Amino acid sequence: MSDSFWSDAERHLVRYIGASSFVPEIIERAEGSFVWTADGRKLLDFTSGQMSAILGHSHPAVVDTIQRQAATLDHLFSGMLSRPVVDLARRLAESLPEPLSKVLLLTTGAESNEAAIRMAKLVTGNHEIVSFARSWHGMTQAAASATYSSGRKGYGPAAPGNFAIPTPNAFRPDFTTADGELDWRRQLDFSFELFDAQSVGSLAACIVEPILSSGGVIDLPPGYLAALRERVHARGGLLILDEAQTGLCRTGDWYAFQRDGVVPDILTLSKTLGAGLPLAAVVTSPEIEQAAHDRGFLFFTTHVSDPLVAAVGNTVLDVLTAERLDVRAGELGSYLRKGLLESATRHRVIGDVRGRGLLIGLELVADGGRQADEIGAAVTRRCLELGLHMNVVQLPGMGGVFRIAPALTSTTGELDLGLEILDQAIGEVTGS
Numbered sequence: 029m030s031d032s033f034w035s036d037a038e039r040h041l042v043r044y045i046g047a048s049s050f051v052p053e054i055i056e057r058a059e060g061s062f063v064w065t066a067d068g069r070k071l072l073d074f075t076s077g078q079m080s081a082i083l084g085h086s087h088p089a090v091v092d093t094i095q096r097q098a099a100t101l102d103h104l105f106s107g108m109l110s111r112p113v114v115d116l117a118r119r120l121a122e123s124l125p126e127p128l129s130k131v132l133l134l135t136t137g138a139e140s141n142e143a144a145i146r147m148a149k150l151v152t153g154n155h156e157i158v159s160f161a162r163s164w165h166g167m168t169q170a171a172a173s174a175t176y177s178s179g180r181k182g183y184g185p186a187a188p189g190n191f192a193i194p195t196p197n198a199f200r201p202d203f204t205t206a207d208g209e210l211d212w213r214r215q216l217d218f219s220f221e222l223f224d225a226q227s228v229g230s231l232a233a234c235i236v237e238p239i240l241s242s243g244g245v246i247d248l249p250p251g252y253l254a255a256l257r258e259r260v261h262a263r264g265g266l267l268i269l270d271e272a273q274t275g276l277c278r279t280g281d282w283y284a285f286q287r288d289g290v291v292p293d294i295l296t297l298s299k300t301l302g303a304g305l306p307l308a309a310v311v312t313s314p315e316i317e318q319a320a321h322d323r324g325f326l327f328f329t330t331h332v333s334d335p336l337v338a339a340v341g342n343t344v345l346d347v348l349t350a351e352r353l354d355v356r357a358g359e360l361g362s363y364l365r366k367g368l369l370e371s372a373t374r375h376r377v378i379g380d381v382r383g384r385g386l387l388i389g390l391e392l393v394a395d396g397g398r399q400a401d402e403i404g405a406a407v408t409r410r411c412l413e414l415g416l417h418m419n420v421v422q423l424p425g426m427g428g429v430f431r432i433a434p435a436l437t438s439t440t441g442e443l444d445l446g447l448e449i450l451d452q453a454i455g456e457v458t459g460s
Contacts, residue, residue, distance in 0.1 A: 058085035081304035112338035127313035137298030138166025140308035148233035162243030193219035231265035238284035245389025266293035280358030280385035404428020410453035
């Protein structure tokens with residue numbers, strides 16, 4: 029059966045992950061922090077699916093909601109409204125600071141970013157978009173045009189008016205102070221000097237993640253977001269924050285922007301909002317929504333305001349609130365970080381441990397003449413053999429960076445197991 033499965037996969041599936049290969053396991057089921065393979069192996073999932081299943085796999089409350097909602101109201105004409113949709117919009121608004129109170133419910137992160145960029149262009153009357161050179165915002169047209177970490181070559185022209193600015197990476201700083209630390213203020217000044225030299229004076233928005241995930245789990249320095257917003261507003265643009273992976277408690281706060289006290293003009297949510305199901309949101313102010321509506325804002329899609337996934341979103345908020353998973357993510361994140369730092373004392377190949385809450389990056393550096401990306405790939409393979417699924421990001425100019433994002437419902441025992449396997453795999457691959 030296994031041979032037939034892989035033969036069918038090779039014959040019939042479009043390969044959609046670039047030069048990478050599919051994980052060489054057939055996954056039969058998942059529960060909590062684990063997935064089980066067809067041959068009975070139990071794998072600890074240190075990525076919570078695609079960084080989405082924040083409540084773990086098949087959470088009982090989510091399963092119950094899906095069964096109940098699917099039996100009563102699953103999908104509607106896109107112009108119709110249901111109670112789960114309005115309830116979720118209200119509850120999201122209540123979880124956010126003013127003036128973020130107008131909500132559009134969609135499916136994926138790319139779709140929410142597409143809608144946010146479209147709204148910003150319509151409201152401002154401008155067309156230029158700024159994002160980080162390590163960004164990932166999705167694979168649809170406007171989102172892909174604002175994505176620079178990979179996937180740009182070979183597809184023809186991107187949307188006109190897109191600009192990349194340097195990413196403030198404290199581990200690999202482009203600009204430094206006298207003591208060798210990242211000088212993000214000087215870097216930001218330089219970024220907008222470059223933008224101003226190329227801009228035609230039509231900035232619609234700047235879209236960024238508070239913590240770049242696919243870009244190597246790079247946490248923006250405190251103060252950066254406020255300074256960025258000031259520069260964007262001064263040029264007539266809006267600040268869009270993409271909290272696909274950082275929103276809904278993962279970083280130890282309900283939203284990552286809370287640390288900086290910076291409220292975006294438009295907020296996009298996805299991944300964590302559906303806890304693994306396709307649910308996303310665009311949230312903005314009444315003023316921006318009114319301006320968009322007055323100009324005829326159109327984003328009428330097949331699955332806008334779907335009741336089934338909206339009901340799941342409400343259940344996700346129930347569980348996050350009842351179990352205080354923002355606090356738990358902060359505590360578990362500190363526990364995990366401590367374990368990774370201890371591992372770094374044993375393995376010179378570990379160059380940096382960074383991130384917030386349960387979104388942590390572990391960057392490998394070249395060791396003994398070997399390339400860090402080769403080590404990262406080898407460690408990933410060995411972890412899988414030992415029962416741990418890891419995700420490693422490999423970008424030009426950076427070492428291999430593991431994105432570690434366990435479920436917020438993880439136990440310390442599960443984190444210990446992951447730390448033990450990871451430590452063993454690094455030791456075996458590097459001989460340290």
